[in-house]
Amino acid sequence: MARNRSPKGKVVRRFGANIFGNPKYDRLLKKKPYGPGKSSLRRKKQSVYGQQLNEKQKMKLMYGVLERQFRRYFEIANQKKGVTGENLIQILETRLDNIVYRMRFASTRSQARQLVLHKHVEVNGKIAGIPSYQVKIGDVISVKEKSKNLKIVLESLKMAGSQGIYPWLEVDVDNKSGTVKQIPRKSEVTDLKDVNEQLVVELYSK
Numbered sequence: 001m002a003r004n005r006s007p008k009g010k011v012v013r014r015f016g017a018n019i020f021g022n023p024k025y026d027r028l029l030k031k032k033p034y035g036p037g038k039s040s041l042r043r044k045k046q047s048v049y050g051q052q053l054n055e056k057q058k059m060k061l062m063y064g065v066l067e068r069q070f071r072r073y074f075e076i077a078n079q080k081k082g083v084t085g086e087n088l089i090q091i092l093e094t095r096l097d098n099i100v101y102r103m104r105f106a107s108t109r110s111q112a113r114q115l116v117l118h119k120h121v122e123v124n125g126k127i128a129g130i131p132s133y134q135v136k137i138g139d140v141i142s143v144k145e146k147s148k149n150l151k152i153v154l155e156s157l158k159m160a161g162s163q164g165i166y167p168w169l170e171v172d173v174d175n176k177s178g179t180v181k182q183i184p185r186k187s188e189v190t191d192l193k194d195v196n197e198q199l200v201v202e203l204y205s206k
Contacts, residue, residue: 008020009036010036011061013032013034013035013036014035014036015054015058015194016033016035016194017058017194018191019058019061019062020061020062020108020109020110049203051199052199052200052202052203053203055195055196055197055199055200055203056070056199056200056203056204058195059092059195059197059200062109062195063092063095063098063109064097064109064110064113064131065092065132069132071204073088073091073092074088074200074201074204076091077090077091078201078204084201085186085197085198085200085201086185086186086197088197088200088201089186089189089192089195089197090183090184090185091134093183093184093189094134094135094136094180094183094184095131095132095133095134095135096116096121096123096128096130096131096132096133096134096135096141097109097112097113097115097116097131097132098112099135099141099169099178099180100112100115100116100121100141102166102169103141103165103169103171103178104156104157104160104165104171104173105121105143105153105156105157105176106152106153106156107152107155107156107159107160111152111156112131113131115143115147115150115152115153116128116129116130116131116133117129117131119144120143120144120147120150120153121141121142121143121144122141122142122143122144123135123139123140123141124139124140125140125142127144135180136180137180137181137182137183138179138180139179139180140177140178140179141177141178141179141180142175142176142177142178143176143177148176153176157173157176165178166184166188166189167181167188168180168181168182168183168184168188169181
């Protein structure tokens with residue numbers, strides 16, 4: 001499992017975006033809308049290479065992916081038809097842990113990854129314990145029957161409240177299951193507005 005050992009509060013302030021999805025970091029960014037450290041307001045403008053590197057790191061941390069796996073995702077995205085950056089986002093978005101998070105069965109991707117690793121999640125009625133499993137259109141993702149009353153699942157669904165479900169997903173909240181209706185486009189994912197995947201493409205294309 002990919003781990004970032006830096007304090008998450010400093011990480012979100014560094015990127016100026018709540019890449020971990022926890023609402024408490026939205027409050028932190030409102031309170032401290034600048035980078036960590038005393039010299040944060042006096043930093044020099046980043047070079048193009050620095051911007052590309054920064055964006056890659058942001059996406060890796062957002063989805064909880066290590067460098068080797070992230071590079072492999074890029075290579076797959078580059079070989080597919082269509083726009084490489086959009087393909088890369090679609091691959092990351094259709095990871096099982098991310099889908100569990102998007103369906104509101106977990107309040108963060110980290111929680112979703114733990115649910116999958118601890119075998120609380122099923123895909124098409126079978127236990128799936130691999131967070132990087134690539135979900136396909138028509139797949140049914142559900143919380144295992146014995147795990148439906150887990151505190152983190154109930155609290156996440158309660159916290160999600162009126163946020164609504166993404167249009168490419170169909171979720172049965174009562175039964176804690178959902179279906180992938182289509183592969184999402186970046187424009188349909190509100191929390192990716194601060195992600196510039198083209199910078200990552202440029203970095204790896206050198």
